[in-house]
Amino acid sequence: MADRTDAYAAALFAVAVAEDALDRVEEELFRVARTIEGNDELRSTLTDEVVPVDRRQGIVEDLLGDRAHHVTTALVSFIVGVGRSRQLPAIIDKLVERAAEERSEVVAEVRTAIPLDNDLRERLGQALSTATGKQVSVKAVVDESVLGGVVAQVGDTIIDGTVRHRLNQLRAAL
């Protein structure tokens, strides 16, 4: 299964590079993956074998439409069309890792309760690079469940400075 995920990720990566839209496509696919992970209804619809494939692809095109690069829409639609919707987040994560490796970077998935502007993302990336000793590519996710602060995952390392984490620690202590 890992080999197949790698193969699909490599294929998507090659298409994005060929279309000269890797940065944007990578960013958009990352958001698509996090959206699917955070939305049970969307995930179950896209993975429901009973719903016809073209109907599921239609849902993808309706959701992304003009808001995403046409390559992003096409790639997601392709994955849904070949019946790999369930592996879509894993394939996208592989693609993001591969893109980061191409830039000699590692991916840092950063979750915050509010959207980050470019300045914050840049400084966050520098701080994480300093902390991990690797060049970091920040992938930001807005997750209100963290309440406040930041949690960053770089590979297997998690640096959690969220209010949710503090509250959980407090709950465990009590």
Next chain:
Amino acid sequence: MTGAGTLLAVAKNPILPEMKEVLWFLLAFFILLVVMWKKAVPGVRKAMNERAEKIRDNLEEAEQVRNEAQEVLKQYKRQLADARDESNRIIEEARETAENLRRDMLQRAETQVAELRERSREEIKAAQERATSELQSRVGTMAIELAEKVVEQSLNRDANLRLIERYIEQVGSRS
């Protein structure tokens, strides 16, 4: 003279035997006596001796039987005494066994009561600890939930940005 006169007077009595008859009678009596003395007396004496011997044998036999009977009686009494001693010993052993059993049962019962009491005490203590822990947990949960609500309401964009800035500062200072 007086005696002769009486004898004559008697002879003349028709009831009395004649002198001659008396003499014959006396003669026959002595002859019979001698014959009896010579012939019958030894047999009778022998029979009496045999009888006496037999009686003596019987007496000795009776004595022997009596001695044997006494010996048997002694033996029986001795056995009876032994049996009585044995029964007394068995009774004493049974009494001691019963006493030991009673003591053991009492001790076991006391141990069980002590264990039960200790277990009850531990269960009560555990229940108290559980209740306290549950109460603490509930109070903690309520406090956390309250804190979450307070934080959600008070964490506006500026506060969130300050938290992110502090995170960047802290993470950046690691190496």
